[in-house]
Amino acid sequence: MSVIVGELAALLGCALTGTYILWSALERIVLVATNQPLTPFFRYSSLGAALVLLPVFTALRKKHHYLNGTRLNNGCQLAAVYPHRDPVLGIDFLRNSVKALKEYRLLELWDAVLAAHKGTCWYNALGRWMLLTSEPDNIKAILSTHFDDWPMKSLRQQVSVLTLGPHAIFSVNGPEWHHARAMIRPSFLRNQIADLECTDRHVDNFLARLPRDGGRFDVDRLLYHFTMDVSTDFMFGYSTSLLTSPTEEALEFMTAFDYILTTSTNRARLGWLVLLRPDRQFDEYVKTTQRFVDHHVSQALAQEKEKERPYIFMNEIIKSGASHREVRDQLFSLILGGRDTSASTMASLFYVLARKPDVLRKLREEISQLDGRKPTWEELKNLKYLNMVLKETLRLYAPVASNMRTAERDTILPRGGGPDGQSPLFVPKGTDCRYSTYTLHRRKDLWGPDADDFRPERWETHRPGWEYIPFSGGPRICIGQQFALTQMLYLIARVLQTFKDIQPGNDEPMRHQVGSTLSMVGGCWIRLTPVEAD
Numbered sequence: 001m002s003v004i005v006g007e008l009a010a011l012l013g014c015a016l017t018g019t020y021i022l023w024s025a026l027e028r029i030v031l032v033a034t035n036q037p038l039t040p041f042f043r044y045s046s047l048g049a050a051l052v053l054l055p056v057f058t059a060l061r062k063k064h065h066y067l068n069g070t071r072l073n074n075g076c077q078l079a080a081v082y083p084h085r086d087p088v089l090g091i092d093f094l095r096n097s098v099k100a101l102k103e104y105r106l107l108e109l110w111d112a113v114l115a116a117h118k119g120t121c122w123y124n125a126l127g128r129w130m131l132l133t134s135e136p137d138n139i140k141a142i143l144s145t146h147f148d149d150w151p152m153k154s155l156r157q158q159v160s161v162l163t164l165g166p167h168a169i170f171s172v173n174g175p176e177w178h179h180a181r182a183m184i185r186p187s188f189l190r191n192q193i194a195d196l197e198c199t200d201r202h203v204d205n206f207l208a209r210l211p212r213d214g215g216r217f218d219v220d221r222l223l224y225h226f227t228m229d230v231s232t233d234f235m236f237g238y239s240t241s242l243l244t245s246p247t248e249e250a251l252e253f254m255t256a257f258d259y260i261l262t263t264s265t266n267r268a269r270l271g272w273l274v275l276l277r278p279d280r281q282f283d284e285y286v287k288t289t290q291r292f293v294d295h296h297v298s299q300a301l302a303q304e305k306e307k308e309r310p311y312i313f314m315n316e317i318i319k320s321g322a323s324h325r326e327v328r329d330q331l332f333s334l335i336l337g338g339r340d341t342s343a344s345t346m347a348s349l350f351y352v353l354a355r356k357p358d359v360l361r362k363l364r365e366e367i368s369q370l371d372g373r374k375p376t377w378e379e380l381k382n383l384k385y386l387n388m389v390l391k392e393t394l395r396l397y398a399p400v401a402s403n404m405r406t407a408e409r410d411t412i413l414p415r416g417g418g419p420d421g422q423s424p425l426f427v428p429k430g431t432d433c434r435y436s437t438y439t440l441h442r443r444k445d446l447w448g449p450d451a452d453d454f455r456p457e458r459w460e461t462h463r464p465g466w467e468y469i470p471f472s473g474g475p476r477i478c479i480g481q482q483f484a485l486t487q488m489l490y491l492i493a494r495v496l497q498t499f500k501d502i503q504p505g506n507d508e509p510m511r512h513q514v515g516s517t518l519s520m521v522g523g524c525w526i527r528l529t530p531v532e533a534d
């Protein structure tokens, strides 16, 4: 009933404001053309007032469309609305979000909002109404069952275009995305992913950098160097060697890569306002990263470079017939997709291991089955407890902690409507929907009362569905999932074979900065005791 009343009121509002705007415009046109007013009520028309009423008219039209869609689509009900103090622009929510972001508790803020609104609600972001959800059924609809309704647009796409280029797999949708995915897929299907030789070389370099004297150090930075070295080696057959002897070119690339990654999210948040805030450094660094990738692509295309390994991702992509530009954008996507996500996950894991002696002890017991041998790929997969520990890390500290999609057309989400949030929800075309993986992975109704605790043992019985999406799900599921898991399992196993104890290097609480991936504030400081120190 309230939907019908609201719909009628919105329709009436639309009719009144629309008529006034149209009439004022006509009055002005007729006056200019004939020097005569159109009606005797001319003096009540005003172009200024019409301009002010235009956004009101647009808002009422959208509201009418939402209410009408809700009424006409069987079972749909209205979703909760965040109780804005400023419902026009939502400045209050923006201010809270910026404050929370600065205090490293943005994810907790969204968590509280979702808890207060039964898992789904509307909020106003500078005049644009957006959905926030942590409902597994909604996430499944967005990523899988209604995949075509929900392309990757808006902020996330803008970030990708800015940093990776227009052809990058993260920047495109529809046929272009199918094409990009098909181009990359063969690189990941090969059993070379299970070939640990390349990873092993970089793990050796990583282990060599770890202090053996029990001194505290920041493992976070070394992990980012490790993932960059290993990614570039797999992609180009040339490693940045940041852990050993980086070239000038590699250091320049790393500096540029870090800068554009940290600033791109903020730049994309500005939308078109970005034109008013040019950042020369950003543009320069984008060129630096492109030059770096270009250089290696050109070498491969000219086949000047002797193959150091039989299998290099770049050569596989080139074989697909892709243009130089496409190869560059995809390779850069793969480096971006792989470097920070894996490093962030492993940093969180080290932080936890330094504070969970029980987990560490169990892990070391399991690893001791290898009798000090380096694990093979099959052995890695059989280290059950290690696999559970990694799953639990990806649950609590999923590096891609939230994500967003945009409704391409009017569509329906299965949950979020009605007072209990369990009815279907009509979603108008153009709506941005943000989903919080952070909240989803910590929901007590889905994970039990100990959802906030790090408890790898839960994975003995838990068979996850859409309540667990560290690698996303559906057709756009992370293409590098197996590659990433193998690298991480291998590195952790080798560290535990080399060091018998991990201790915290400071008393700092774990805090994460939210960018395109999570990064640990202040790094991850630990102390290690080598096995031979008995």
Ligand code: HEM
Pocket: 152, 156, 169, 170, 181, 333, 334, 335, 337, 338, 339, 341, 342, 345, 398, 399, 400, 403, 404, 469, 470, 471, 472, 475, 476, 477, 478, 479, 480, 481, 483, 484
């Ligand atoms: C812990 C490690 C990783 C995590 C948690 C992770 C997570 C994710 C997530 C959540 C997505 C979906 C993004 C979206 O739809 O907006 C994604 C996509 C993707 N990831 Fe990963 N990722 C990891 C490692 C890697 C690695 C190592 C690579 C490459 C070597 C990689 C390459 C990609 C690519 C290319 C996509 C885009 C797929 C598409 O759009 O079709 N990822 N990843």
